[in-house]
Amino acid sequence: MAVFRKAVAGRLLLTLSLALLGRGAEGQGNGRGKVQVSGGATVYLGQERDVWRPLIHTTINLSDISAIKSSFQLRTFDPEGTIFYGDTKNGVDWFVLSLKDGIPLMQIFKGGVHVSVAGGAKLNDGKWHTLELSSQGKFVVLEVDGSNGLVVGMQSQEPEEVLSGELRLALGGVLIDKDKMIVQFEPQMDACVRQGSWLNLSMPWETEAEELWPCYENVRPGSYFPGTGMAIFNTSVFAFEADQGVTAELWGDFSMMDGTILSIKTPGPMFTLVANNKTKDVTVAFGEKKIDIVVTVERLQITFQTDLLRVRQDDDESKTTILSVIPVSHPGYLDTWRDGWLAVGGLLGEGEDEVGSQFLKGCLEKIRVQGRDLDLDLAVKHMSVTSHSCAA
Template sequence: MAVFWKAMAGGLLLTLSLTLLGWGVEGQGNGRGKKEVSGGATVYLGQDRDIWRPMIYTTVNLSEIHSIKSSFQLRTFDPEGAIFYGDTKNGQDWFVLSLMGGIPLMQISREDILISVAGGPKLNDGKWHTLEVSHQEKFVVLEVDGSNRLEVGMQSKQTQEILVGELRLAVGGILINKEKMIVQFEPQMDGCVREGSWLNLSIPWEADVEELWPCYQNIQPGSFFAGTGFAIFNTSVFPIEADHVVKTELWGDFSKMDGTILSINVPGQEMIFALVANNNTKEVTLTFGEEKLSMNDIFKRLVITFETDKLQVFQDEDESKTTKLSFAGSHPGYLTPWREGRLAFGGLLGKGEDDVGSHFLTGCLEKIQIQGRDVDLDLAVKHMSISSHSCPA
């Protein structure tokens, strides 16, 4: 995908495009310590790296650009993240395309103009959507699936110059200081781009990773854990209601999970709470201090309520499968870790910096809620192997 500004016939020429085609990625070294990849590669935007760093990037001479229309496909369940960046004049004029709240957001800086515009349909429904960006006289036009249009008009009072030099393009990140943007957003996106038509150019792209991660052919909503890391929150971000109850709800096929689903502890102390799945025995075990509960029935939803003097576990909201753990006099109390602890999804918390975690989860949590609100793992300190918004289907 590419964006550039160029004076032509007294107007603004803005081109956005992307060349991403096929599931496989073939690459080779280019002698500069970079990974060279085909411009037709499918790119997973959530691959492990610094969150603002582009996934792939390239540079092209402006004199080689003749097309003013580009298109590509995007698929994601993620409501927010960077899709594409382009600039001229080494970053003085730039363009950023992202999603925010699932809706396309374009931000443009050119000479004395700084514009932000959002609109169109929500795109984070897990389906492939075709986006086309073109320059039509003084307007930049974004079309979604051939009909929904978002238009931006731009006209500078300054004398327009004929641009020469290079155009920098990047997918999945930006090449300027993020503070220059009008609208700030979380850049990492759990999504894929493919099948781009990019300025009719065939120049190679570069990546700083050894291999590009593949995109799954089919996906479903959820958070996928690959067995190599977890997501951590301070429990203080989840408020305890006036009734002194904390309600945690987990959805998924627990019989297909393996590893620690959820753990809670207070730093420097022994593990207080752990929920662990065993794929071999098809058993889910809940441990709270010295108390232990094993569940081997097939279920798709687990509700755990923490109260001052008891902990209750519901399977599929079936009252006949409700288990209550009562408060013991020597126990610190079921709500204590929620006031001063750490919570991890997908791994067993360690005691400190030298013992970060272990027994990581492999599997899909289709939905996570605490106090009736969806939990977004993008807001946690998490391992980059975790897909926050999609699982393979």
């Protein structure tokens, strides 16, 4: 999946960054170009930045610490990403807590010993979970909702040293080279953390962000598009056989959407799927052909074949209604399909480097191409688009 990000040309990325608006600034500065944040604040970890860079961080004198114990609450639908990081000796010894496939993953490096362990229940169910991390002698313990989730034991042949100096903590990123970890994972996480209690201390945290984005009070699974940006993939990564064509599937309440749901730009005809919140229908356009259709269910399937474009809506797996069939007058279209761009939530421009507009406002519950769910964290994505959650 990482090929999605690498496949998008740098010039398009630059154009996208310049063309789409970001957010304003607010917050309390500390005189060093950074904003101070309470450790107990509610923090949205998916905020746009370098994906490995922590969103907030703090540094503590080890002499001030009486107990190595921290707790916080986590809520996410995202199966993968960085949650919490800590280190001593400026990153020589370190700890990382993340999710992978929804399951907690702890990676620790201390005294030349590298340990990785994963287990416990999946936490990406959209509910608030209380996590507590503590150091208990030779063991690092992760408790989830009051029960042991993971227990890691470490013992080195080297004599135990008395720690001194500083300890660094971070949320949403790491302060070491990612290649030092045994298990690699995608770091960006659509998640919220709140009610942090860090080593029983009340020190402020810092962030390089001009402001911290808020978390929705209630969420449901999906990708939310607020009408200010889109996510772009290179179509060459979607493997297909010419005789079977290419299929894209979209789930959501189309009557509540407004703007471009999907656009595909290739050397051949341009394809767009646009929702109109006023008329409660969607317009399918392929080249010069346009058809307005009313979608009465929440699953739409578009199949590109060598001689036609077929649009279906499904009540369930056993009942399918064909909404429209558009003949293809460009017989080599599927060959050109490999050399284009697919945008979710916006209209790709007509020029080579032009980024269009007509951004989608609404929630797509699921997006699938060639039977594979799209993870928008792996796209060139505007910072306003959330990858795994929508406001409920």
